[in-house]
Amino acid sequence: MKQLKPMLIVFLLAVLMIMTACSGNNGGDTPEVQTPEPEAPVVTQAPTEEPEPAAPDLGGREIRISHWWDATPAGDSEADELARERIKKVEEKYNVKIKYLNTEYWSTSEKLSSSVMANDPFAEIVRLPDGFIWGLMNGGFLMPLEDYLKDTRVAQDVIDSMRFGGEHVYGLESWYNPNDSGMFYNKRIFKEAGLEDPQQLMDKDNWNWTTMLDAAKKLTVDNNGDGKVDQHGLAGAHYVISELLIASNGGRIFDEATKKVVFDSPQAIEALNFEYDLYNTHKVIKENEGNDWEDPAKYFAEGKIAMYPGGIWEIEGRLTDKMQDEWGYVYFPKSPSSSSYSDPIGQTASYVIPKGVKDAEVIVKIWEELQDFDNWESNRQLSLENVLPDETSIANAMNEDGKVQRVFGGRFGGLGVKDQLDSVTGKFVKGEITPSTGVAQVIGPAQAAADKVLSGEIEDKKE
The missing domain is CATH 3.40.190.10 (Periplasmic binding protein-like II)
Incomplete structure (x- = not known):
């Protein structure tokens, strides 16, 4: 064997020492170093969207x-x-x-x-x-x-x-x-009398039956001194006023859940008594001249009354281009015992x-x-801008402050119920009958009319 060179011998001895140390390092202080295997790349698959089901084809x-x-x-x-x-x-x-x-x-x-x-x-x-x-x-x-x-x-x-x-x-x-019926008011009349108008009262949370009546009494006057009242606080159809007053006092005319006529409830009777007093005791409502539906809006447009309860849908045909004075729109006043304003859905x-x-x-x-x-x-905002006179009235109609509550569950349209009640309130105007007596007379016929329709009979023409 040929003699190994000195440098090669040194190298071989070093390798031998390293191998011996590694094989004997079980539990020793020096950790074993291992080179990790490279990981396979993770491929993320995009979630597949479920295709929208095809719409039914109704064949033209x-x-x-x-x-x-x-x-x-x-x-x-x-x-x-x-x-x-x-x-x-x-x-x-x-x-x-x-x-x-x-x-x-x-x-x-x-x-x-x-x-x-x-x-x-x-x-x-x-x-x-x-x-x-x-x-x-x-x-x-x-x-x-x-x-x-x-x-x-x-x-x-x-x-x-x-x-x-x-x-x-x-x-x-x-x-x-959000709010389809309320009160129109004449700004000129309130201003000339030096009174807070309904909007100012509403802003103070003081717009109710009492303040409405107080204003109506002060604004029912003889302006020309001929001994005859020529300006009234209110005008309206008795059958509109009764519905709004009953709702504003937390009452109903008909209860959809029980299918019962309920305009004899304490809340309804209180509201009807107030209506009776507006006509007969306080005499603040202008008498209509033959047309309970058309006359009140005409009086308001002519500037003869200070307040007119009605629906926003009336404006375009009955007030637009006919108003002689500045005017506004507010909620219908709440009763003294109510905490919120109400807008009834009667039909x-x-x-x-x-x-x-x-x-x-x-x-x-x-x-x-x-x-x-x-x-x-x-x-709706655009439509209101076309018919209402100012931003405040529009905000009221939009119910922006959320103070008006829509009254569901009391629709009576088509049942013949309101016809019976209207026959009583029509007599209020003339003071011929009191609410309690009149209601007692028609509550039974009103229920019978509702029962007839609810049994499935159909009224196919206007009565």
Whole structure:
């Protein structure tokens, strides 16, 4: 064997020492160093979105929507333009053609019932006039809709209101306006008398029956000195005033849940007594000259009265371009015992689907997609700006401070109940009868009228 060189011998001895140390380091102080294996790259897969189910194809079917006016959005307003866009999307999505029918108001109920009985509903969606829903609902002519509203943009309280006190939902409504009825007042008359007007009183939370009466008494005067009152504090239809007063005192005319007439309750009687006193004791309400509906608005426009209770929907046809003075709009005053203002819903129109309409679930979806849920509040704001005189009145109508409570569960339209009560309040004007006596006379007939309609009988013409 050849002799190894000295440097190679030193190298081999060093390697031998390292190997010996490593093999004997079980539990020693020097940790064993290991080189980690490289990890495989982690691949994250993007979540897959579930494709939206295809909309049902109704094969080009015509979807007829009935109103008692031509509801076709044919104008050049932004609202009509948006409505046309919604119609186009619905027509393409469901392969349908939307057609609007113009059905005479008083004929709608009979047309719906007769066409259902013939197994050929005249329309898929029907805007049903105030009150007619009761007879059609209880007569079995309408489709229950609650199963089709489980995934909807309609607010739950609106859905529940469409039960009309019963188990099933029979109506479709997008929303309710926050405040539809209140008090119009003449700013000039209050200013000239040096009185706080209703808005100022409302701002102080002091707008109630007492302060309204106080103002009405001070503003019922003889201005020209001829011995005759030529300016009154109030004017109105007795049947409007009674409804607003009862609601503002926490009472109702009819109870949807119990199906009972309740205008003989203590709250209602107190309100009717107050109405009686306004006419007969205080004499602050201007007598109408033959037309209880038209005269009060005319008096207000002419500047002959200081306050006029009514609905916002009246303004365009009855006050716009007719007012001679500055005016405003506030809530209807609350009673001394109430903590909030009230706006009663005595009757309501609604969309219904007649019994026998095919693909009812899809029809509900079509109706919903035709509604302007996203812009209803701004649309109402715009509409109010067109009819109300100032920002404060608009804020009141929008119920921006939330002080007005909508009174659900007391709708009486179409039941014949209010007709009986109105026959009593009509006599208040002349002082011929007291509220308690009059109510006792008509409470029974009013209940009988309601029971007749609720049994399924349908009133198909105006009485």
